[in-house]
Amino acid sequence: MSAVAVFAPIVIASWPALGAAVASAATSLGFSLADQAFDSANQNQNTETTQRVDLEIPGSEVVLGTLGRDQRIRLVRDGVEATFARDARGRASVCVTGEGYSEEVLRQIGEELSGRMVQHYVLQKLKSELDARGMNLVEETVDENQAIRLRVRHWQN
Amino acid sequence: MNVREYEITIGPTGEVELHIDGIKGKGCLEVVKLFESLVGEVREVRHTSAFYEPDDDVVIRNEQHH
Numbered sequence: 001m002s003a004v005a006v007f008a009p010i011v012i013a014s015w016p017a018l019g020a021a022v023a024s025a026a027t028s029l030g031f032s033l034a035d036q037a038f039d040s041a042n043q044n045q046n047t048e049t050t051q052r053v054d055l056e057i058p059g060s061e062v063v064l065g066t067l068g069r070d071q072r073i074r075l076v077r078d079g080v081e082a083t084f085a086r087d088a089r090g091r092a093s094v095c096v097t098g099e100g101y102s103e104e105v106l107r108q109i110g111e112e113l114s115g116r117m118v119q120h121y122v123l124q125k126l127k128s129e130l131d132a133r134g135m136n137l138v139e140e141t142v143d144e145n146q147a148i149r150l151r152v153r154h155w156q157n
Numbered sequence: 158m159n160v161r162e163y164e165i166t167i168g169p170t171g172e173v174e175l176h177i178d179g180i181k182g183k184g185c186l187e188v189v190k191l192f193e194s195l196v197g198e199v200r201e202v203r204h205t206s207a208f209y210e211p212d213d214d215v216v217i218r219n220e221q222h223h
Contacts, residue, residue: 002177002178002179002180002181002184002185002204002205003176003177003180003185003186003188003189003202003203003204003205004174004175004176004177004201004202004203004205005174005175005177005189005192005199005201005202005203006172006173006174006175006199006200006201006202007172007173007174007175007192007193007196007197007198007199007200008172008197008198008200009171009172009173009196009197010196010197010198011171059197112169115169115170115171116169118170118171119167119168119169119170119171121171122167122171122173122196123167125195125196126165126167126173126195126196129195135163145168145169146169147166147167147168147169148166148167149164149165149166149167150163150164150165150166150167151162151163151164151165152162152163152164152165153160153161153162153163154160154161154162154163155159155160155161156159156160156161
């Protein structure tokens with residue numbers, strides 16, 4: 001072994017790339033995709049008993065492309081609804097609501113979802129970029145802590 | 158032909174740990190730079206003993222003059 005390096009992810013991507021990561025993360029956590037909303041009018045109705053938590057995904061930037069400014073992705077699971085969107089500052093954010101859930105629980109769910117989304121985004125990006133550079137993915141596993149391990153070989157002359 | 162092997166661990170929050178094997182000397186710094194451009198900010202780099210060995214493309218010639 002020559003070196004060990006640790007990196008903090010920076011997510012700068014267009015909405016379709018992030019959408020793919022959100023969908024992948026949702027599946028891994030048992031969430032289902034609800035409809036994708038294209039206008040801001042399609043939002044959750046807050047009642048007095050529905051808690052709401054808004055979380056910004058650190059180190060993220062959603063690049064505007066040809067898609068609508070207000071596009072969102074809604075996920076649902078066990079009465080919890082999580083909506084990923086691009087906020088006014090261009091960052092990816094997630095809003096988690098759920099009737100009968102405490103703010104703390106919703107925050108934990110939101111943090112787990114957003115973390116998993118970043119994980120899947122990094123995974124997709126690494127796989128595609130390393131393949132483009134002629135590197136071979138030899139093994140891909142998920143460990144007991146839900147970390148994804150890749151073993152990559154690079155032959156050089 | 159040389160083979161380089163990388164073991165990449167992507168944590169549940171997206172943090173990446175990269176283990177580089179098969180590269181002697183400072184060549185691994187290029188790999189770290191590559192992953193920095195792909196993933197994000199470098200938080201930490203730990204060099205192993207192989208890092209301090211001569212680079213693969215360095216030729217050491219010993220000559221003795223009498």
